[in-house]
Every structure is written in structure tokens, then in C-alpha cells.
Amino acid sequence: MLKEIYIKNLAVIKEAVIPLTDRLNIFTGETGAGKSILINGINAVLGQRSSKDIVRTGCDKAVITALFTDLSPEHEAKLDELGIEHEGHEITVTREISADGGSVSRINSRTASASLLKEIGSMLINIHGQHDNQILLDSEKHLQILDDFGGDDTLLEAYRVTFRELQSTARRLGELKKLEQSRQERSRYLNEVIDDIGELELSAGEDDTLEKEYAAAKDSEKTVIAVGSAVNAIIGEDAANDMIASAENEIAAFTDNNTALAELYERLSAVEIELSDIASELEKAADTIELDGQRLGYLSERLSAINRLKRKYAEDCEGLVKLYDSACMEMSQLDSCSDEIKELAEKRDELLHKVTEQAKALYDYREEVAQRFAKSVTDELEFLNMSGVIIAVRHEKGKLTVNGMDSVEFMISANKGEEPKPISKIASGGELSRIMLALKSVIADKDSIPTMIFDEIDTGVSGKAAQKIGIKLREIGKVRQVICVTHLSQIAVMADNHLMIEKKVVGDRTETNVTQLDMDGRISEIARIMGGDDPSRLMLENAGAEIRKAAEI
Secondary structure (H helix, E strand, C coil): CEEEEEEEEECCEEEEEEECCCCEEEEECCCCCCHHHHHHHHHHHCCCCCCHHHECCCCCEEEEEEEECCCCHHHHHHHHHCCCCCECCEEEEEEEEECCCCEEEEECCEEECHHHHHHHHHHHEEEECHHHHHHHHCHHHHHHHHHHHHCCCHHHHHHHHHHHHHHHHHHHHHHHHHHHHHHHHHHHHHHHHHHHHHHHCCCCCHHHHHHHHHHHHHHHHHHHHHHHHHHHHHHCCCCHHHHHHHHHHHHHCCCCCCHHHHHHHHHHHHHHHHHHHHHHHHHHHHHHCCCCHHHHHHHHHHHHHHHHHHHHHCCCHHHHHHHHHHHHHHHHHCCCCHHHHHHHHHHHHHHHHHHHHHHHHHHHHHHHHHHHHHHHHHHHHHHCCCCCCEEEEEEEEEEEECCEEEEEEEEEECCCCCCCEEHHHHCCHHHHHHHHHHHHHHCCCCCCCCEEEEECCCCCCCHHHHHHHHHHHHHHHCCCEEEEECCCHHHHCCCCEEEEEEEEEECCEEEEEEEECCHHHHHHHHHHHHHCCCCCHHHHHHHHHHHHHHHHC
16 A cells, blocks of 8 residues: 655645555645645656646755555565565655656666556556546446456456467468468469470570571571572573673674684683683582571571570570579479468367357356446445436447457436436536446455545535545445545545645745644544634534544444
């Protein structure tokens, strides 16, 4: 529990040591005396955000220290897990807030992070202020409240184990399916590479060799064609030799009497013989040139096929050979995960069936808890002067989540005969405060948080309802420590430990003091709350009577 709070230079509080008991601790004081500062200080020491504005004017820093004692084995085990030393079942938590905006947190004099303070604070103190009523307006929080009331998380934990295993299995199955799809796509590509390149049975540098052979073969073909054309030009139809022979015939009859023509005739005859000889030599030369049209066709087709693959895979011939070898090797190593996919699919189906059955069992358990919860809270509300108000739980089945298949929302019927409607649409501020107190009351012995703080739980209530709230706070104080800030005498008289927050002017500065009241002090403070400053003797007597009456309840 929270045994003691030490505050120094926090706003108007110059210095205060605040002792607390393990039961109901009540803080009272005039409006503006600094009750909210006390709650802000506790929030700060629990790791909540703080502002440099709360540092007392003219001071370097504000210091808040909280002493927690009587730690339970569960809390000590958590501290051990967090690596925090503890002796004598107690720890001290300190928060220093500098005027320049910085802050330092310590646990047992060792520096600690704000997040660590929050984690420790959440297991030691539960603070309920007006804003916490929003929990009632948020249906997503209602399931947790119902489970807290049920108190037995055996079914939920078993369900979560199966649900998380189902999630893990489904996730792995999805990954494998994606992997298998990628593998199949990769396999198709590798098979294409193997088919394309393997069909050609390429060797490194083969394209260069074939190009040279093809170029030479093309040259031979061109040479044979050229020689053939030359021979045809010499001895073919209407070729050079025929023309020369015709020229000889034209001048043959005139060579006897003309020496010049005779010489020319002789020369034409020699040319005819020379051309015939040349044509013969050309034919012999053509016969010596090797020309394989089938080979040329093969070379052309193969080079075409190789060049197509070079363009397709953006590789040279040597690169194609390496690509083929690599594809063959990878293909041999590319294992299918279809067997594992099949096994995981079967496991997923089994887990889905199991988790569905567990969710149904959890639903049935929560249905029974919901009925007990609704009755218990309704009974508490009747005690808190909300007779006729009925709390109901709308409990439906939904999709599977980590919390089961349950959809839960608290409903309220404010008047007899009216159908229950969502709390967010019906309840007023005062009703929300009492409903929250009723909830806290019915789950007070269900969790392990030893300290509950109520800030302005009395908002919107008075008279008999306020008295009932005070009685309920005292009841809760029997099972755990309760700290309450109030401005109502009906609640204040229920205190086991009454502390007054009082603002005074000392010199030219305002200071707030926190005083633990004895019986006389309590009578004076209750009388002030009931009738204002300077209470009459009768008011003091009434205050004393109310305190004694409360003690007998």
C-alpha cells in the first residue's frame, strides 16, 4: 500500500509529509486549497506527464516521494522480473521535476525511466477521476471489466494459447503459400532457361567460331557466283567470245589484201583463244572452292537462334552457358514446400475447430458471469440510492479475436419498465460516478492492485446518495487501501484517516499544508464543510454526532 507521500516545492505546497493508513483515507479542504495538486503529485510519481509549471515559483525543482509498503509476493516477483531491488517488502519511488522542464525518476535511489514508473505504478495504484468515467462510455473496455469481475481467467488464457498458435500457424501458412507461388514462378523461369539454352547445347565462344565460319562460307558463295558470272560473260550466250568470233568473221574476207586487217584478225583470234583459256581457268578455280549450301543454312539458323537468346537474356554466349548451368543447379535445389503447406493447412483447420469450441465455452462462462455481474452492480446501485436503476449486459457473439468471440456492452434502464439502453446514451455525470463506484466495489477483491484513489467521486451527488457513497468507500477500504478527495461531509465522516488540505498566506507567499486530523480537528473540519467557516457550537456538536454515527455503521 501507499504508506507515505513526501512533497516539496510542488506548486503552493512548500513541504508536506502525508501519512496514510491501509483503509479509507479522506482528503478535504476548501476549494482552491490544493487538493488537485495532491493528485497531480501522485500522478507525477507514477510516471505520468508533468509540467515545469507545477514547480513552486522561485525553486529549482519539485520533489515527490512515495513509500510503498507491505508488497505482496506477486508484486515482489514483478519487481524481481524488472530488476528492481526491494527490502522489507517496501520500495520508495521519487520524481524530481526541474524548473527548466527536465525530470528525473528514481526507485530506491536508483535512476528509472518514466515508462518503468508507469509499469510499477499501474500494479500498485488505481486512480479514478472524472475522466475515468469515460471507461463506462467505451464499450470496448466493458469486456475487460466483466472478466475482472469473473476473476477466473483459466478459459481465457487457454483460449489465447490456442488462438495465438492459430495465428502463428496461419501466418506461417501464408508465408509458405507466397513462397510456393514464388517458387513456382521461379521454377517456370528456370525451366524456360533450361529449355531455351539446353536445346542448343551451347559451348562458350561458339558464337564467335560460327560467325567466322559463316562469314567465310558467305564469301565462298559470293566468289563462286562471281566466277560463274565472269565465265558466262566470256563464253555464255551473246558473250565476249561470240562477239569476238563475229568480229573475226566480219573482217576475215578482207585480210588477204589488207595487211593491217590481217594483223588485227590475228590479234582477235588470239584474244578469242585467251578468253576461252581464261574461262577454262575460271571454271577450274570455281571447282576448287568448297561450297556447302546445307552447312550455310545450318550456320545461318544456329546463329539466328543464338542471337535471339542473347537478346532475350541480355547475355553473350559465355553468359548463356553460365546461365544454363546455374539454372540447372538451382532447379535441382529448389524444393517444393507443398507437403508442409498441406500439413499446416490441416493443423490450421484443427486449431480453428479447437479455438472455436474454446470460444464457445468462454462465451458460456461469460454469459453466466454477465448475469451475476448485472445483479451485483444493480444491487450496489440500489444501495447507492439509485433504486430502480437496472444494469444489463448486452452479450453477443462476433468474430474471433484474442479476447474470444464476445461482444459486450453495458446497458442501463434508469426507470422501471424502460428497455435498457447503452450507458453512453442514458447516464448523467453523477450517475456515472456512482455506477463506476459500484463497478469498483464489485471487483474490489478481484485484482491485486492494493491502492484505489477516488478524485471527486462525489460529483453530482448529495444527501443520502453521498452518505451511501461514503459507506461503500469504507466497505472497499476493508479489503484495500482507499484514498478519496471529497468536498462532502457525508463522505468525509466515514474516514479512517482524515487529512485536511489548507491554504495559508505566510509573509508574502501562499502555502498549502496537509494536516492529519485528530478527533477535534475532524469535528472542526466536518462542521466547516457542513456550515462554513466559524461554525457554531451546535454545528460542532452535529459534526461530532455525525462522526460517531458513521463509526457505528
